[in-house]
Amino acid sequence: MSVETMVHAVERWIGTGEPNEIQRWYEQRNGSAYRGNWPWCDATMTRAAIEAGEYDAVCFGTDFAYTVAHAQRFKEAGAWHAMTTGIAKSGIRRGDIVFFDWDGSSSIGAIDHVGIVTGVSADKRYVFTVEGNTANVCARRVRTVQEIAGFGRPAYKPEPKKPTTTSPGTGSKRPQVSLAKLVAAFEKDAPKKGTPVSYAPTEYVEDALVAEGLLAKRYADGHAGTATRSGYALLQQRYGYHGDDANGIPGMASLKRLGKAHGFDVVA
Template sequence: MSLEAMVTAVERWIGTSEPNAIQQWYRQRNGALYNGNFAWCDATITRAAVEAGEYDAVCFGTDFAYTVAHAARFKAAGQWHAMTNGIKASGIRRGDIVFFDWDGSSAIGNIDHVGIVTGVSADYRYVFTVEGNTANVCARRVRAVHEIAGFGRPKYKTPPKTTTASSSSSTPKRPQVSLSRLVKAFKADPPKKGTPVSYALVEVVEDALVAERLLAKRYADGHAGTATRSAYSLYQQRLGFTGTEPGGDADGTPGKTSLARLAKAHGFDVVA
């Protein structure tokens, strides 16, 4: 088996919502403590590791549901890399098990979430992942450095051919944000927290708004809700647009001109 088998095993769960077979499987292995709708991001990694024949490499022979414990195990094995020097310098790459702290620290004790890396953008601005239990589904995500606490590097049976960070052959070199899909997401009613996102690359735009200091990091969750639309309206006003009423030039709905400016400044491309 190999790194690629592990990535494939996680990818096969894309689209899974909850409650689900991963939770049921984990409950059967680990008992009534996991009854109910428990957080299953690390259970997804555990299940995939078993399916891929990489259970010892990824999980050290232990089932994990608690992300802090999993990251600590990587550290104990000398396989932990804190995200303190940026994406490029860290060397994060396809197959790494990536851990997140939504408050932006690199402290293992603060970790909130986990996924697997599928690639890194050519400009090293973003890490591409697949994650279980991200807004209650298993989905591909695009992550910025401030969300990543660090990563564990499993000793796969067949190691990768290269040790340098690279993007997946099936992943665009830069995030490709669809203007039409983005506008649709921004015009929808703000989804309730915890519901599936309508367009995952909303988070790329949100990360750009965070970098512009217009949006708090806690709202960069892929939901084009009130906070995100307000932040985008502020960005439009910063560009000199007027009219904040619905349908106005600065109403918080992305337009071709404003999105192109944001994309140029923050490393993504705009497509139809």
């Protein structure tokens, strides 16, 4: 339960059209006023917050379908940031709940839409988001400062810390992954929910694939099953490998590159 859990909970709805499960679910919780096809952007944030275990942080324990009320609640909590100084100076970041006014104001009362921030461009000109009910679907979007009224910053739970081991001869406290043991896990593991994993450090690799946007968070469970292997194949393709070199089985070069980017060391 953390900012990453929340982001991935929203991302799992990407591609959802309408009418949809989110609308039906919200009606069951909040009554017949929400029957049929209605604007569901903030209901998406509510549903994802509950799934992520961040309902209090994102929604203050309240279901939201009305974006103005949601933004106002962030303001009451002292967690509202109006977009009045530009993207760079605003400090907007991954996990923030971002609100939009299509007329370009930073007024809470004029807010039209909401999403979650997944990142900011290096030049600070664009904000990357996932939004429900954008052109009648849940999708990734790229937004400019002119569209953003402001954002709320949830008080997310901290990321859980993983145990670390010392790499031989380095004094490093970074996690360590054995390529040989990892490959063996990839070649023989299938999803085994509820059973022991064959090589626990597989989870470090899965977490890195999640951070790269190549694996859904729910599959980062230490089991090197088909989803993990598919995610690694996509990583290999991203790194420029093709054919048998992009078969989803880790190699030393790709694994070291991934470890360098995501904080773990690789040994044979």
